[in-house]
Amino acid sequence: MLLFFLIAFAWPWFFWLLQMWGLNLYVAPFGPFIAAFLLTSRNEGKVGVKELFKKGFDPRIGGLYYVPVFLFMPAIAGFSLFLGSIITMTSLSILFTWIYNTHRQQRLCHFTIPHDDESVNVCCVPSL
Secondary structure, three states: OHHHHHHHHHHHHHHHHHHHOOOOOOOHHHHHHHHHHHHHHHHHHHHHHHHHHHHHOOOOOOHHHHHHHHHHHHHHHHHHHHHHHHOOHHHHHHHHHHHHHHHHHHHHHOEEEEEOOEEEEEOOOOOO
């Protein structure tokens, strides 16, 4: 069990170190699978690996259902690369500043003044 966790965590760390040097291999999320595969093949051989794959894939389920399973992670990676190409740090800093200030004003400034039959919402801009 200790060896499984060692491999499962060492695998992503190794590839994240390679990523710092510019080698982008998207295999880090497969650390637990690689650990299970290596330890099963070492302990139980080919029969154990076959059983491991049988537990992961149900032949009664059509192949069409596996398409989104295998395309989901590459789609997320592609979408994040696309967003990274169109969103710059300047636009992110403006967005975060706007969110912070909007939240702060809503939290600190809105209060209600009772006025005859109806209440009046008042928003003030604090001077700091």
